[in-house]
Amino acid sequence: MEAYLDNSATTQLCDEAVSAMVKALNSCWGNPSSMHAKGQQAEKLLEQSRSEVAKKLFCREEEVYFTSGGTEGNNIVVFGATQALKRQGRRIVTTGIEHPSVYEPIKQLEAEGFEVVRLKVDHTGRISEEALKAAVNSDTILVSIMAVNNEVGTIQPVEAARKAVEAARSPALVHCDVVQAFGKMPVKPSTMGVDLLTLSSHKVHGPKGAGAVFVKKGVHLVPRYCGGTQEGKLRPGTQPMPAIAGFAAALKALPDIGFELDNVRKLKDYLIAGLKNLDNISINSPPDALPFVVNISVIGVLSEHMLNFLSERGVYLSAGSACAKGQKSRVLTEMGLDDARLSSPLRISFSRFTTKEHVSMLLEGIAEGQKKFLRR
C-alpha cells in the first residue's frame, strides 16, 4: 500500500474529473470561439464549467476567468491590478510568507519602483490585524494576502484587509490566493471582502493545467498577455476544454466542506496523538491551522534523509515548498524557528482520499526512520 500525504503539492484526480476529461477529449474538441456547431458545443461546456466555479464561489459567472493554474492566476492578478492602479498610488501590502507566484511578481514590482510592505508573521505563521491596518495607507493600490499558507496551514485574517482599506480610504484592490484553502474551508468573496481570488484545479482533485481567477464585477485589470479575446482578454488563448471540464467536474464532486473538515480534523488528531508517542518531534503548525496541512520537524534528522527513507516505504510527503538542502524554508524562517527545526521539517497534507491507515504508515515510518537516523 502507498500513502500519499503530499496533497498540498498536488492531488490525485477524482473519477468524476477523469470521466469528464475523457468525454471532453473525445467529443468536445472544438474551439469554443468557433461559430459552427462543433465550436458551440465546446463553448457550452466552457460556460457550464464556468457556472460550476461561480456556484462554488457564490459569485457571478462573468466574474470567473479560467487560467492555466495558480501561478499564472497570481501573476495575472498582481501585475494586472498594479498596472491598472499605478496612477492612484505606489504601495503594495503583502506578507512575507506568500507563495512564490505572488512573492516574486511583487519583488519584481518593487524593483520597478513600487513600495512594498511585507507583513511579518508571528510564531504561528499569522500576520497581525493591527499591523495590517497600520500598513495600508491612502497610497496603497494592492493588498495581497493568502488565505491559508501552503507550508504550515495557518489561516490568515483576510477579512481584516477590507476594513483596513476602507479605514485608510485607499483605492486598493484586495487579493487573496485561495489555492490551498479552496474546497477545504468556506471561500466566499463577498464575506471575505476581496476583489480578486486565485484558484487552482489540481489541488482539489482536478487536472493540472487549469485554474481560475475571480475578478469582482467592475474591477479592471490590465491584461498581461495579448493576442486573443478569450477570458475577457485576461487570459487570451484557446481554452483547454478537457482540463477545464475536469476542473469543473472535480468541483462538483467536492463533498460538503463541514463534513470533510470533520474527517480531516480526525486524521490530524490521530496524527498528533501518534506523534506524541515519539521523541524529538516538534509541531510547527499552530493548533488552529487548517487541518489539511500539518508541518512538523523531526529534530536531528535532515528532511531529505527522512523523505527518501519514507519514499522507499511508499510514504510520500514533502519538506515544504523548498525541500532543498541548504535552502531553508522562507515561511518557517519568518516564523522564527530555530536551526534544528529549520533543517528537519516535514509537511504532511491530507485529502478526502487519506485514510487512518495512511497516517499509521507515516507514523510507523517516522518511528523507524528515527531509529535508523538518530542512532548515528
Add this chain to the structure above:
Amino acid sequence: MKEIILLKNGELALKGLNRHTFEEILIQNMRRRLADLGNFQFATSQSTIMADPLDEGIDLDEAIDRLTRVFGFAGLSRAAAVKKDMNVILAVAGEYLASQLLAANSFKVDAKRSDKKFPFNSPQICMELGGILLESFPHLHVDVHNPELTVTVEIRDNYAYIHGNQIKGAGGMPVGSSGKAALLISGGIDSPVAGWMMAKRGLELIAVHFASPPYTSPKAEMKVHSLLKKVARYSGRITLFVVPFTNIQEQIKDNCPEELFTIIMRRFMMKIAEIIAQREDCGALITGESVGQVASQTMYAIACTDAVTSMPVFRPLIGMDKDEVIITSRKIETFDISIQPYEDCCTVFTPKHPRTRPKLEYVEKAESVLDVEVLAAEAFNGVKITVIN
C-alpha cells in the same frame, strides 16, 4: 551548390608514422556522432579531414555544432566545393559568403594551393578574388593583419573549397586514442570537468557513482545521468556504474573515528572504483580533486586515499581554483546541473572537524576494524550499469 565540412587536425598533425591510427579513431568518433543525421563520406588529406554529406538535406549546421565537440580538431569550416576553375571560383565566392561579407567591415582573401597544377598561384588567387569582392561589396576594406572576415580558397585534388572564418574546434586528442579510464563522479561541479578534461586528452570514459539511499535520493542519481549526458556530448558514450554505498557509510560511521570518516570513505570509493576499472580494462582512475579544496583533498589526505590503489589516479583539476573550474563547467553546460541541491554520498555524515593531516598508519589502523575486502566486494556485486549516450 555542393557543401562539405573541412576539419583541421589539431595535435594529430604532429604525430609521426602512427598518425593514421589516430585519424582512423577520429573518423570513427565523427561517424558515431553524426550517424543519425545521415550518411557522410570521410577523406583525409594533409592534416585535414573532409566530411562530405552524401544524402540530400542533411542538417549541416547541426553536424558542425556536434563536430565542435569532437576532440581532435583545431578548427572546422563549412565550405562550398566547386570546380577547379578560376572563373567559377570568382563567380561563386561572393554569392556563397554574401551574408558574412555584408556583416563584416574588413576582410582579406587567403589562398592555399596544394594542387600545384592549378594555373594561378596563391597570391594571384588572392588578388583576383579580393578585387572582385571589393567591387561587389564596396563597404568593405582590406585588412591583411586583423581582418574581421578571412575568405579562404583551398585548391585541393578534386575541388576548390571556399569558406569564411574557421570555427574553433574542441582541440585535444581523439577520444579512445589514449585508452580508457574510470571517472569517479559525485554530482558536484568538479568531477564532470575532470572527466571532460581527460576525455580531451583522448581517454574514453566510464563513470563510477556511489549512491546511499535513503540518505541520497533517486534525484541525485538522475542528476549524475544529466551531467554525464553533457560530458558524453564531447566524450561519446559513457557506461555508468552505480555502486550501493549505504552499508559501507553506516559501517564507517558506526565503527571508525568521526574525524576520519571522509578519508576512510574515500579509500573505499577508490578501492571499489579500481575493481570496476580493472574489469573494464581501464588504465587509470580520474577524480575531480584539487589540493586543499576541502579537508579530504589536502596533500596528506590524498596520500592516504592514493595508498589503496595501484592504478594511476588522474586529477586534472589538482592545481585549479574553484572559479577556474566553474568557467569550464559553464562552458560544457554542467554547472547549472551541478548546483541542483541534492545531497550526494560525499555530504552524508560529514564530520564536524575532519582530520586535515591524517597519517596513513593511523587511518589504516582505524579502518582495520572493518572487513574492507568483503564490504567492497558486496558493494561491487550490487552495481547497477547504465549506458549514457
